Amino acid sequence: MNKILALCSNLEKRGIETPSVCYLCHQEAECEEHLFRDCQLVSRVWIASWLGVQAQGAIYIPLKEWILNFVNKFWKEDGRESERGVWLCAILWAIWIHRNNVVFRKEEPNPYEIPRNAEELVAQEKMRLENGKANRISISRSVEEDKVSKFTFGSCGCRVCEISVDGAWKKFKWANGSRAGIGWTGRVNSVIIFKGCAMVKENSAVQHEGLAILRALEEAHAHREKKVKILTDSEVLVQALSKGTTPFQIASICQDIYEACKFFNYCEIKVDRKIVRDSHDLAIRARQGLVI
Numbered sequence: 037m038n039k040i041l042a043l044c045s046n047l048e049k050r051g052i053e054t055p056s057v058c059y060l061c062h063q064e065a066e067c068e069e070h071l072f073r074d075c076q077l078v079s080r081v082w083i084a085s086w087l088g089v090q091a092q093g094a095i096y097i098p099l100k101e102w103i104l105n106f107v108n109k110f111w112k113e114d115g116r117e118s119e120r121g122v123w124l125c126a127i128l129w130a131i132w133i134h135r136n137n138v139v140f141r142k143e144e145p146n147p148y149e150i151p152r153n154a155e156e157l158v159a160q161e162k163m164r165l166e167n168g169k170a171n172r173i174s175i176s177r178s179v180e181e182d183k184v185s186k187f188t189f190g191s192c193g194c195r196v197c198e199i200s201v202d203g204a205w206k207k208f209k210w211a212n213g214s215r216a217g218i219g220w221t222g223r224v225n226s227v228i229i230f231k232g233c234a235m236v237k238e239n240s241a242v243q244h245e246g247l248a249i250l251r252a253l254e255e256a257h258a259h260r261e262k263k264v265k266i267l268t269d270s271e272v273l274v275q276a277l278s279k280g281t282t283p284f285q286i287a288s289i290c291q292d293i294y295e296a297c298k299f300f301n302y303c304e305i306k307v308d309r310k311i312v313r314d315s316h317d318l319a320i321r322a323r324q325g326l327v328i
């Protein structure tokens with residue numbers, strides 16, 4: 037979706053010579069849309085799969101949009117752990133694995149390999165979800181005890197690094213997109229021990245807040261802090277983290293935040309609008325290009 041896979045189309049943009057043509061059908065140029073959807077071999081896999089996706093009519097839709105439409109639909113209709121959503125990702129991944137086996141292991145293109153791989157990936161993911169359920173229950177319980185809007189992980193102690201974070205965002209018509217900055221200030225016993233800001237490119241304000249939290253956790257980890265308390269002004273984000281049912285646009289950022297929490301003995305993410313002021317100024321500076 038971010039066009040970073042080493043497909044012929046992307047390698048050529050970087051001046052690397054490739055056979056250009058699709059390794060599976062040998063008929064058309066290899067780009068994201070072709071390999072993952074429009075290739076005649078792959079489109080047969082889609083229609084024969086449990087999802088029964090008719091891929092051939094979608095030729096003018098960018099792949100990113102095509103995938104997002106499906107995920108949104110599946111999450112809306114079946115919930116966050118939609119089995120159809122898992123299958124969608126598994127088939128995409130299985131296509132990539134098969135393509136690489138053809139390229140690097142000199143296997144013959146074989147449409148039966150893809151569903152076989154996908155089935156295995158779905159089984160693995162189901163097992164992972166089952167194991168993950170136990171952890172999630174303990175997170176939501178700690179939230180119920182405290183009605184204040186916050187998400188916690190682990191247990192608190194004496195030295196706690198308090199980090200205020202913020203994102204500043206502005207949509208520019210002329211710049212074909214948006215430009216945003218994030219800022220963070222870390223304190224221990226009211227003394228600033230680190231602060232900084234950075235420019236980011238995401239689509240929405242809540243994504244910027246999420247990235248700011250993630251960056252704050254990375255900075256704290258780099259400063260060897262073991263207990264952190266993060267103050268943000270994004271209620272949406274804290275609610276999403278606490279409930280474990282994140283909206284699609286911030287799902288991957290939230291997942292990264294959960295993972296980052298594991299570096300700490302204690303991690304609290306809390307809504308606080310007063311203290312984030314200084315980080316707000318840093319975020320504005322970053323947006324303006326004045327990264328410190």
Ligand SMILES: [Zn+2]
Binds near residue numbers: 058059063071074
């Ligand atoms: Zn092809």
